[in-house]
Amino acid sequence: MLKKLVSLYENSILFSKRPNQPSEQFYYFFSEAENEWIGIPKTDVSEKELRLLTALYSLESFQVPRTSTTEKAWYDFLFSHAPVPPTHTETFIRLIQFHINGNDVNQGEIESALKGFFTDNCLIIWENGSRGMVIEEKKQITLSEEELIAMSETLASDFYVKISFFVGKLHHLSDQLRAKFLLEKEYFSFAMTKLTNPAIFTFERVFPAYLAHHLPDELNKRGSQEIVAVFHDDPELFSTIKVFLENNLNASMTAKKLYIHRNTLQYRIDKFTEKTGIGLKDFYGAFTVFFACLLFENQQEG
Template sequence: MFNRLLQLYPNSISTHKPLANPNYIWLQSDSNYIGIPKSNLSEAERSLLLALFPIENVGKQPPLSALANEWHDYLINDGQLPSTHSVRIRFIHFSISNIRDEFPFDEWEEALKSLFPNEVIIIPFNSGQGVIIEEQSNVSITEEELFSAIQAFESDFFFKTHFYIGRFQEPGPSLKSLFSLEQSFLELSLTEHPEERIVTREKLLPLFLYQMIPNAEKNIMFADVHSLLKDDIELAETIKVYIENQSNATLTAKQLFMHRNSLQYRIDKFIEKTGIDIKTFHGAFFAYLACLHIDEK
């Protein structure tokens, strides 16, 4: 039924958690949610859909500071862009899963802020999602530092945290659109790679582009590779991990618990079977998308 709704309302979004966005109505079926823009629905349609797919709530939002409230109003509603002392800022989006009924947001916010060398603004959208706004300075938190903090958080607070780290950008007319795009990137990661704790634009772009290809065209484009490898899924997974590791054979062999010579044999076997030279940029990019297609099948 949800797939049918997504077809009927192509501007809808599908998520694991409803976002605190007043421009959408949220429908729930089991553990999935779909947000449909209110502007796409008549009053009769809204009433019918909410009756068929009732949702308890979209999560309570903790109290906000004056500045955080300005940012929330800008990002979620139609507010004005708040003034910032920095020329460039970035969004670090977060999503928390396995939350207990009584989530100590104040404690978690204090612990999170302590990680950053400079003051940051934390804006929760509901009890499990939000965004951190960081101004660019001489020292910024690194991906490695954030990953170490995640491990400590999971030990102290008993839940899982996922981050999407955006790029520093100059505030301007496209900032709100960038925010929405990055939100969709985080949701894509939560759906397709829930084991990943930290993701970036570079990590997710191939998957994002792959999902933009219509299914019928995917089936045609990758048909030959799928036919050759459908009985050797392990080979496709090996090549996928190898490309994800920037063609680093040592790192890939260690991650897959295999001898480097065995890995090289699989790489040569893949090139021989498919005719795709994954040692080139274009060959590696196409092969990676083909491996995503095999995973999907």
């Protein structure tokens, strides 16, 4: 029964044992019949739903560690329309969102590990049991995208969880930051559900797929029909071309990722160009074909 609740509350967390890192932002319910716990964000539960859940399960109470005043101010600003947290004037902020896919996530251990990679002054705010963000000021930013990928791999190895990041843009700290964060949060949620999950997402990587997904049906049908038809006839050609474009037209890297010889890769690229008349080394050609790849993926999902 608790597993059905997870499908109803997408931000909920299922526990096989009593949570050892509870959050004050969650309600925790225990099912005696299943000997499992579930945590559901308080913001996702209406008063009527809370009464119903309490009638069905035991509402557990925890001694939750107090968050710092600064962390609470940031949480309230981002999620509860509170005022901008007090800070220095002309401050620029980068929000790096993260999502952890794993069972019984130990927030304390994950947080300690994250702070070991970032600067000591960064803030870590938890949205729920598996999702949160690292808040950095411009002067604190030290990690490159490659270093973030390495960090993700290290965390996956150490904690047996899969962690993905969305690296936000550098924004001026103002009332508008909340809206910009919520938009980046929407892009991240889209990427986690619709895209294959790399370690790192950015606006540049997500937005083309986001745009293709939300394209009106009429434009979707018109968009690159001939290219999409080629992909329908030859799905292997589609996967080859998409990986080639995603790897910046690097033949060696593409062949390595596809486990094929470079000659085989070149044969497939030539075959695609012959069928479509589009050269991939031209920017406009590559852009059009990549967008067609995204449209083809949407059609496959549909």
